[in-house]
Amino acid sequence: MQEQRDPVPEQRESTPGEEERASTTAESDPFLAGLPKCELHLHIEGTLEPGLKLALAARNGMVLPYADEAAVRAAYAFDSLPSFLVQYYEGMSVLRTEQDFYDLAAAYAARAHAQNVRYAEIFFDPQAHTARGVAFDTVVRGLTRALDDARRATGFRGHLILCFLRDFQAEFAMATLVQALPYKDWILGVGLDSDEKGNPPLKFAQVFARARAEGFRLTMHCDIDQENTTEHIRQALDVIGVDRIDHGTNAVEDPELVEKLLDRGIGLTTCPISNGVVTEGMKAAEIKQLLDLGVKVTVNSDDPAYFDGYVTENLAALRDALSLTDAELVRLERNAVEISWAPPAVKDALLAELDAYGA
Template identity: 60%
Template sequence: MTIDLAAFARALPKAELHLHLEGTLEPELKFALAERNGIALAESTVEEVRATYDFTDLTSFLAVYYPAMGVLQTARDFEDLAWAYLTRAAADGVRHVEMFFDPQAHTSRGVPFADVIGGYRRAAVRAQAELGVSAELILCFLRDFSAEFAMATLMEALPYRAWIVGVGLDSDERGNPPEKFAAVFARAKQEGFLLTMHCDIDQDGSIDHIRQVIEEIGVDRIDHGTNVVEDPALVSAVRERGLGLTCCPSSNSFVTESMKADEIVQLMREGVRVTLNSDDPAYFGAYVAENYVLLAEHAGLEPADLVTLARNSFEASWLTPARKAAFLAELDAFAEEQGVARG
């Protein structure tokens, strides 16, 4: 039986673990929110907005990314943004998602923390009820702000502890190593949050940063982290600890010269829990199912390999054991129905 790879990838039950809600702001919604909030934009068409997406590295991406968030003003705006993503995710076979959000990008311009998380939370609850999609929130600190601001944001988040599954670290990695936030993450762990940190691809000090997050911070997962292939001892540590790596092929190809397909596949073959995700899909042009297809086509993967990647996504998630087992059973049933050997 010949399998339509795109259709298979889209229907494949999966979790998405590396998704920035602010990175799902499609131009059409940007215009709608600007009109709602009386904001004048520099661009007048969708094509003009997309023409600004000329990224050569992480820094050039962030220079476009943060200003676009200015259209997000109210709890309703944040709910609409998350709902638009969750609807798209459901159509892509996503059964569970752990979504990053950047409160400091909003509170630093006067938007109340309560409005940010309140809007996102309403969309997450609605997604479970109306779409059958399980959704959790991960609060990310912006690493190019101070550790003191991060700690203050953590304190502001504590009343909403039940709505936040974990904390992460993102934004510009240059000069902002993981150890800068060691005390913040230690306090977050004490408060019961799970931990993850971005170790973006091909950064100055990538290997040392990966070592820091494993040995000093003690994270539960690593975002990106593909440069770990450069150090076999660290690969062994990641595998032995069962740490997931949340890889993003499409965004990799925008900010570096490749999607890191060879490295992702190598790690998968070596038994590391690599997962595929869309990162900031409105900017990089590929939601999660498309990332599965892009990697499969580039690396010559078979449907069974995609099942392995989907299995990794559930195993690397922060679901409870019972919920994780239920999603894995759903994945196994799908693979059997499609005539694909268990990944």
């Protein structure tokens, strides 16, 4: 393992805007602020806040076309999934060393702990790094070391899910899976993200079959309002055989898909704020409909540095839109714990904490 270098100069755990949002939530909704939380849809590269992005660029001798943090945030003008991905991949370019990945994950772990996130399953995109010359080992060691340190320091538990990039070839995904095999103790499962257009789940059927045979759990993005979105959900369920689905809210349009989710106990990791950025509206009504139908729907933050909201802000936005009760908030968090891949003892402890808090 590489020797730990000095911290990023002037790194902060939160920007003034984040502190203001957290304070506002705590004051206006103390039940939500104190609610124990479980997050299952969080891209670690999507937690790269503007301040850290600029600090890492400076440390690595890179010049970015932004004068300050405000200019970075002003560039986050998205109206679709592809327009978001342009900025998302630009941000990744500053991540080069093991310490960079450590600092990224450590910053998220601190924010998550501050929002009472007890457990998180965290996506990372190794192909976006190996494709530009960063070693797989560099990525996974930096992230894992930060999560291990956070657990020792605060009790926050974070575990990794490797996501394949669906706009690359399936052969590249298979090669990345092979790279991951020596790290199986550090990676819970595999997923699929990035630009969905023209890249259906079926394209990666062999990769996911090999991943399951190797003992990985399976999830897969079925993004909101994409081309052939309900067909992609069907493929994820019937061809890939996923354990859960990321986003997937369009399933509500097809009663047969809803029945499959219910019959198989498969949950959805929804992300209200990012929904409202890349498509029309947060899909709040659809999320509530799925919740009322008994689908194990959950609420998560997706790429919070880019969409201006961590998990508490996503829950607050959905609560405001739907007038959710305290009991429904607890139910959303119970759903997350139940469909998580945490060990049984960890699940039992989290569920007991939620029951005590709700009471």
